Amino acid sequence: MNALQLIIEVNHQLGSSLSLGQLFENSSISQLATLLEQTVSPMASSLVMFNYGLPDNKPTLLMIHPAGGNILCYHPLVREMGADYPAYGLQVANFGQDAPHNHDIKSLAEFYLTQSGNLIQRTRLVLGGWSLGATIAFEMAQQLVQKTGVAPTVLVLDQPAPQVNIDNSVQMNKDERLVRFVRKVELFLGTSLNISCSVLTEMSEAQRSELFLAEFKRVHLVPDNISNREFQYFLVILRAHIHATDQYQGKIYPGKILVVEAEETLPGRTKLGEPGLGWQPLSYDRLKIINAMGNHVSMIQEPYITHIANQLREVLP
Template sequence: MATPQNCLPPNVPVTCLLLIGYTPTRMACRLLELYQVLTWPMLCLQIVPFKTAGRDRSMGRQLQQRQNATAFEQCTKSATMTQSVPLDETIEELTHIWQDLLGMEFIAPDQNYFDLGGDSPLAVQLFARIESRFQVKLPLATLFEAPTIVELAQILRREMAPSGWSSIVPIQPKGLRPRFFCVHPHGGNVLIYRDLSRHLGADQPFYGLQSRGLDGSCPPLSRIEDMAALYVKDMQSVQPHGPYFLGGFCMGGTVAYEMAQQLLAAGEEIALLAFVDTLNWGGSSLPSLWEKSLHTSERLRFHISNFLSLDTTAKKEFFREKVKALRTRIPVWRTMLLGKLFKNSGLGTSETRVLGQIWKSNFQACLDYFPQPYPGVVTDIRPAKQFRSYKKPELKWDQLARSGQVVVVLPVNPAGMLVEPFVKHLAIALQKSIDGAMQNLENKSASKLAQTSNALNDRGKEVPVDLGLH
């Protein structure tokens, strides 16, 4: 909608429009705008009856004209405001909710809730509808800060992820089995879990949790606790309550561990907490240049060992998978290296810079995280062999898992657990772990049911009382 000064007066003939440079398309747009402006007052006008006598009729006509002018000015102002505000989905949905609750056919985005007759009891219904539609819970006091649709929409956008972004990625959302939520490794992406999800089958719902900041709209989180809090919030938009099945590869296991802690503190139940080659790096220092070199040489040796253990067809598949992975990682590594050599150089694409920042931030977050003892059971899925620097006792989780640790060793070396054709071993182990957790839940439910039944039976039994009457 054009601003008032650009609106055409109703008495401008079409020929004049053409003479002053209006093309037919532009003229049609202006006429449509004019029609909208002229029809909006009809929503606001109330017909004022006046007498048929000459003077009374004249006075009534003047009064009506003044009322029409006032109504036109008010409605034009609201219409102008409506057109100047982007009518996105949030504003449209809020408008529908307000219209339904307040019983009004037209509400401008800048009209005040209280001026429209809204009160506290109605606000309870309003915010219940907002929570149901947008999955965002706002306090009733928000109406004092944002009493109009426009302002309330701004609050909702701040509460919701930027541009609709969410850490939840439904890799395979279908199936009747319990949902498995798998947290990203250091790189922040969850594409690495695609083959694992495929091997788990079409009946196993599989959701990935990706790093914040992958879209470049905001910096990555720097603390494991903050990542876990965000991922729990996003996860509960899919599954509000437990029991939860959680896990993650490498760093992802560490974040899943903290998620489990926060969920337990909130009274939720954790059915499975599965680590995939995850170590406790809390309190460790950054590796030296010599340690990095040794790690790289070991990694190369493990790759060669994995490659030689395969037949000809599988070797081709493994090689193809590794080349595909290197194509995505080399640009990130190059950007990170150039960033260290040339500070603020801006080298590398924006995407590789973002991925490099996320990798670095996630790695440092693992070093800064000090996990607390976990009251449940931890399932630790490990490769057959391990890097030398990873064999330190303090990097294990057995001292933190108060209810025990289930260790599963796969017939594969590191750096191959999520790559074809070795990923099938991980899928089998994870599926068995999920099955075992489901069985434990059934046993626990059956035990509770039996205890309840026994308690009810005990209450119903007649207890003989000896009154001493012999």
């Protein structure tokens, strides 16, 4: 397990909000135990701190998980942005149970705003996400405007606007949607998973969950000590988030929307005639668009993520 996976697992199991920096600064067992005693909360939190950074000098990045509920995908971006930038992530804290907010983007956004605590009060807040995470971030920003009158910057990492279909996914059945998710995970990890439509069709829901967990463990995407019980609602929550995103309408946003759009198109996706992935009608202002080298998956990894980070440092408020 790498350092980021370790800190995410510690925070998940203990309800703490430790950062990678704190892990490195308190590397002995006794130091880490003392720190956990000071920071642990009674319930698992969705909020994970990547970098404390310099909140008085730099904008704070709050990144919301994509489909699958994991925020490991943001590690390259956070690293490239540099230690000065405060950076946090919101992930699914518990796959051992489902919750009503998982089935509606507005409810999910409201829940994650609560989980974000005082971060939402920061004047230079950037709410962002890759893929499905951008849709959740957009609705969180809408609700923040309603609550506070302040419109944070929304950072969209290659996600089409609500109700803009670029891959015919809404016509897919549930097994095809799952396999499509699996293919994206494979591209991200650079390895294959033994999951296909033909295999899933013959399985019960419990068997599917066990298969996903076994494959995720095999490629070290999740810790080995996660049990079937702790993982049993992963597929339920995954499908709920995807369905909620399909149903979400969205409305015009009064703040800044920054769209990072991949130059290459993954197989099965359609390139729209205008840049911006359909977000312009939802913005009062002109979109700021960053063209990212690579495709939907490779753009958030090395070496392409360096270009994105360089551009973000120039344009973020």
